[in-house]
Amino acid sequence: ICNQLINNEYVMIRQASDCCMYFCLCAQQIDEEVSKLLQLKAQLGGDEDKHTFVLKTAKGTRDYNPKQMAIREKVFDTIIRCFKRHGAETIDTPVFELKETLTGKYGEDSKLIYDLKDQGGELLSLRYDLTVPFARYLAMNKITNIKRYHIAKVYRRDNPAMTRGRYREFYQCDFDIAGQYDPMIPDAECLKIVHEILSELDLGDFRIKVNDRRILDGMFEVCGVPDDKFRTICSTVDKLDKMSWEDVKNEMVNEKGLASEVADQIGEYVSMQGGKDMAEKLLQDPKLSQSKQACAGLADMKLLFSYLELFNVTDKVVFDLSLARGLDYYTGVICEAVLTQTTSAPATQERNGPAGEEGVSVGSVAGGGRYDGLVGMFDLKGRKVPCIGVSIGIERVFSIMEQKAEAEKIRTTETQVLVASAQKNLLEERLKLTAELWDAGIKAEVLYKKNPKLLSQLQHCEETGIPLVAILGEQEIKDGVVKLRTVATREEVDVSRAELVEEVKKRCQQL
Amino acid sequence: ICNQLINNEYVMIRQASDCCMYFCLCAQQIDEEVSKLLQLKAQLGGDEDKHTFVLKTAKGTRDYNPKQMAIREKVFDTIIRCFKRHGAETIDTPVFELKETLTGKYGEDSKLIYDLKDQGGELLSLRYDLTVPFARYLAMNKITNIKRYHIAKVYRRDNPAMTRGRYREFYQCDFDIAGQYDPMIPDAECLKIVHEILSELDLGDFRIKVNDRRILDGMFEVCGVPDDKFRTICSTVDKLDKMSWEDVKNEMVNEKGLASEVADQIGEYVSMQGGKDMAEKLLQDPKLSQSKQACAGLADMKLLFSYLELFNVTDKVVFDLSLARGLDYYTGVICEAVLTQTTSAPATQERNGPAGEEGVSVGSVAGGGRYDGLVGMFDLKGRKVPCIGVSIGIERVFSIMEQKAEAEKIRTTETQVLVASAQKNLLEERLKLTAELWDAGIKAEVLYKKNPKLLSQLQHCEETGIPLVAILGEQEIKDGVVKLRTVATREEVDVSRAELVEEVKKRCQQL
Incomplete structure (x- = not known):
């Protein structure tokens, strides 16, 4: 029961007993109203009546009840067992970082960072992902090779869609390999890990898309995209999993000022999907083979697939030229896993819904890539530590598991x-x-x-x-x-x- | 290596390679300098040189490296096994709450709460403990009985003393029993849990002090402390574990305006320690038995000790009239565990050091108590849910374990x-x-x-x-x-x- 008592003006938000449900369903509207009212209340100054508070969690966040925790523990257990099977250590970092540590790492997404209030002392922000704190940790401790996992909550002031597993506070489960190694071996292991976890979690069929930033950049180069438009065009390509090619082309041409012929050439490439054979074919492509970095990326893609064959995971991995990924820091292989079966209603809903985290496909349950330059950004001498990592998007997994478990009776204690x-x-x-x-x-x-x-x-x-x-x-x-x-x-x-x-x-x- | 380059003015903070160590040792001074410089830099506006950042974690926080994580996992495992042995479920709550949820719960300590920046929308604060979010959770979901544990980080803008295990971001391991039950049974189980955990963690000898807010209040009443000074005199009594009686009396009389004879009477009581027999004796005390609430507290103390005898833990539990605890929300039994052996150097140091968290003894490794009114503060109709809980102060445990493990080789992976x-x-x-x-x-x-x-x-x-x-x-x-x-x-x-x-x-x- 939440009453807003302001100057004899009652605003009845809810009198029924189950206020949580209500907040889940139309949380956004209520939040906006509540926030207006709270501001009004603050202006009026009075806080005499101790019962005028709103009994809720912050927008875009939720409690986990014991049943949800039992599911969460099961999922974490599966993931951690996999990470440990691959010989990973684990680390932890603080929930907030110096604001400047996060500055300049996320491109346009930086506006979604939560800042702490300046209460004297350092300016702080809540972590936006686990990758930048990891890079900061490596640089600060002068670590040049490590294989670690990190499971922790991250924070984004995004528009939440909680019924679809999108929150402002959410878990990431990251596995990263840092170090100078022979090409594509760690990259292949990361994809193997995604394959193992999604298979074990038994969420239905899935596909792991891979691409390479160098191939994307080479493609933009040979199609005639001006250098300074690579990143912004990349962002537009990234929307292909939730927009039609027509709309994407429209954005390229009308919003971003690309020539229509250039867009059409990109359009031909980004419709391509395949495996090792496609990498081989593109290495012969008269246009794409003109780009040195595209060739480097394609040769590595070929090598990657040969390792994936040894790992027995090529059944699910697709080389997809339309995969772009939003974050600035990727430099090589990028990947993203999507569920292809939509057994549960919300999953279907989500696949047609608005943009997901990081501008990633909304059916996306894992993503990652190579970021060879990020650690160097924290080193005074710019010394690089090559890194590749994947992140399991666990909240959507929780949502699916919770729905599956709705009818089931799950024990929340272990009492014998x-x-x-x-x-x-x-x-x-x-x-x-x-x-x-x-x-x-x-x-x-x-x-x-x-x-x-x-x-x-x-x-x-x-x-x-x-x-x-x-x-x-x-x-x-x-x-x-x-x-x-x-x-x-x-x-x-x-x-x-x-x-x-x-x-x-x-x-x-x-x- | 951290250089501050501001308008051709070099401020050399450190050129040696191990900047972490340095920050640990004199972090406070450096932080203050750095914060001044950053403010100056912000005024000057320039952020052109990307290498002018400070490579560190936020003041009072730390990373956990793989070895520390291995120790942490071992400690958590011991604690969680104990909580599960006692039939507890677990829940989780968001790291931040609406600011107003925390308002008016912590007395003077409220100034230590971290607020988030107002970026539009709700006003938020980082959680200060796990107890208030738990009470909010119970009220919001109309839960009237539950036995749950919650292990998570909490945040306090305190003066950190990191070499002694005191941080601004630290773990709490809370076990609480909510519900209307027959007296002292859940209270006894909470003390049993502290006994089990401290025994299993093998940190050396310990003592668990218990008292009751009703006995304290009754004592103040019969000694002639004015009603409106109960809480503030209680805070002063709480300092007895790190100040002499003379200093405590001095604060009562000169700072808080208590009559000297009144203070002396308090002084006689608070020097008393004992067990069940002491509760029986005090029930016959001509002065204390005048107070109804003191008698209620003493009768319950007697009952509590009879259960503790059945649980076989009276070897470590002491009824100590000087135990007060700082937090406002306690209403009945309170407790606190201290390590009595000081095998490691920092432990000794700490016992003579400055005040610990919550004004608790610095050798303190666990604390808690009964808070029967807190859930009611979140309920519009003020419906109460009686609660008792204990919190294991895990950071000090980590510090001790890390020192023990310094020479040891601890595996950080499980590779076979x-x-x-x-x-x-x-x-x-x-x-x-x-x-x-x-x-x-x-x-x-x-x-x-x-x-x-x-x-x-x-x-x-x-x-x-x-x-x-x-x-x-x-x-x-x-x-x-x-x-x-x-x-x-x-x-x-x-x-x-x-x-x-x-x-x-x-x-x-x-x-």
């Missing part, structure tokens, strides 16, 4: 046994036995009531999925035993107190 | 086997075998070089602790085998390709 009693005045005995179990490493609960009914104790087990109940009564205490009940079968046996721990362990292994 | 070769031109064979191992769930690495030397491959294993090497040569490939080498013993045996996965698994279990 509830210590219960059928008779009165046995609280102390229950507490004593519970502590014995805790001290033996058993996950045990006891109801915080002096004399709970047996039925309510059994109900607690049913509701939370506790498989076993250890029931104490006067007789059991006298006999030095416990009645061990299996919740599912209602079967009960007496177990001696001395053997209880082993018996609980054994049964939980069998479950 | 390196795929290597002694001969040239076997990159493709190595990649193929590595992918086979990954696909079978084996943690495997391969060097990203076409023709690495066997020695450098073996060195990589020594350095990172990889226990096994799968060596491929022309002959092995022909024979369908792999030479499996145990790094520690240098022993080598041929294993058939078909049996390699099982063999690696078997050996790693034995290690």
Whole structure:
């Protein structure tokens, strides 16, 4: 229930009990209203009535309830196991950086950075991704090679679309390989990792698109795009996954001033998709082969595909000349994974929806690329550390998993046994036995009531999925035993107190 | 290397290579200088030279390197296992809240809250603890009972003392029980949890002090402290762990205007420490027994100790009338755990050092209490949800563990086997075998070089602790085998390709 009480003027936002749902559905409109009202309130100055607050999380953010956390932990576990399987270490960096650390790294997206208020001292901003802090970390500690993963939240003042898994606070799961190595081997491993994770998460069919910034730049060069328009035309190409070629061409010609023939030449290239064979064919392309950097990119693409064959992942990887990616810092291979099946409604919705993060396809669940120049931007002498990395866009994965799990009953605790009693005045005995179990490493609960009914104790087990109940009564205490009940079968046996721990362990292994 | 180039005026901060160390040691002075210079620079406007940035993390924050992360994961694992053993679920909340959500919850400490810049829209602040967001979550979702843990970073614009484990960004590990239950059962479980965690972390001997806000208030009442001075006198009492009684009395009398006789009476009480017997004795105290709330608190203290006896933790728990705790929101039992052994130098240093977080003893590693009114502050109708919780102050634990681990070699990866070769031109064979191992769930690495030397491959294993090497040569490939080498013993045996996965698994279990 959220009431806005301003100068006897009631603004009733919601009186029904489920205010969260409501905020999810039309959060944007409400946010705007609320923010206007709060400004008005601030002008009026009064904050006397302590109940005039709005009970909500900040725009574009959400809490995770226990069920969502159980899903999140499962997803993270899959991802972390994969990263560790590939020999990665992990690091962590602060949630905010010096403002200047982020300056000049994100191009047009910089306007989406959250700044902290100047409260005296340093000017700070919330991290926008994990890549720039990683590069700062490498430069600051003079690290020239590392394979690390980093799972943490990042912050973007974007227009949220929370029902579709787009938030202002969201997780990124990054895996990066830094160091001077023989070409395309780390790049191939990054794609293998995306393949492994998306397969294991079982989200339906997917495709991993790859391209290379050098091929893109070479293509712009031979098509006659002026040098200073490479980046902006690149941004326009990047929209091809959610706009038709006509609209993209229109933007190139009318907004960005490109000659129509030049755009048409680009149009021919960006419609191409293939594999290793396409790289070979383009190396023979009379026009594209004129560009040195295109040739370098195409030769590497050929090599990349030969490694991908050894890794057995070419079934999902497509060389796609229309893949551009928005961020400024990429210098070589770029990639992006999209789900191709749309089993759930919101996924369909999203694929036709507005632009995703980083101007990336909205069905996108992973992306990344090579950024050989970023670390050098933090080094006084500009010493470069070549890097390649991929980022798993976990929020969309959560959304899909949550929908799948909606009907399912998911346990949110791991409790193995509830210590219960059928008779009165046995609280102390229950507490004593519970502590014995805790001290033996058993996950045990006891109801915080002096004399709970047996039925309510059994109900607690049913509701939370506790498989076993250890029931104490006067007789059991006298006999030095416990009645061990299996919740599912209602079967009960007496177990001696001395053997209880082993018996609980054994049964939980069998479950 | 950090140069500040401003209008031909060089300010040399550091030319040596290890700028991190330097910043750690005298970070505060440098920060102040840097911030002045940055402001000057901002006024001058120029940001032409891209190398004038300061390469550091924000004041009071730090990165975690892989070794620190390995320690952190071990500590978290111990703590989470304990929380799960006690049947807790977990939730997560956003890193920032509406500013007004935090308003009026922290008393004098509110000045330490980080605000976000007003960039249009809502006014936001970084969370200051996990308790207020938890209360907001309960009220917003109308949850009346839950047992949950939450491990996340919180933010305080305090004076950092990083060498002593005090940061502006730091982890809290909170366990809370919300709900209307029979008295002192959840309270006892919270203390049991602190006991279990501190025992398992093996940080040396510790003591858990307990008190009750009602006893403190009753004590102030019967000693003749005016009602409106309860909170401020409470804050002064809270300083007893780092100030002498003389200084505390001085503050009460001269700064806070308390009569000297009143202070003396308080002085008699706050020197008392004991157990259940002390609670019983104080219930007979002619003066203290005049206060209804003191009696209620003392009766509950007696009950609490009877449960603690059943839980077998009275060896470490002390009823200490000088324990006050700074935060406003506590209403009943309060507690705080301190390490009593000071095996490591910084711990000693800290015990004599300046004030800790929340005005808590600087040797403090856990704290908490009952806050029955906080959720009601977020409910329009003021409906209360009684809560008790404890927070493990993990940063100090990290500091101690890191010092212990300084000499030790800690693995930062979990790789089981390196795929290597002694001969040239076997990159493709190595990649193929590595992918086979990954696909079978084996943690495997391969060097990203076409023709690495066997020695450098073996060195990589020594350095990172990889226990096994799968060596491929022309002959092995022909024979369908792999030479499996145990790094520690240098022993080598041929294993058939078909049996390699099982063999690696078997050996790693034995290690």
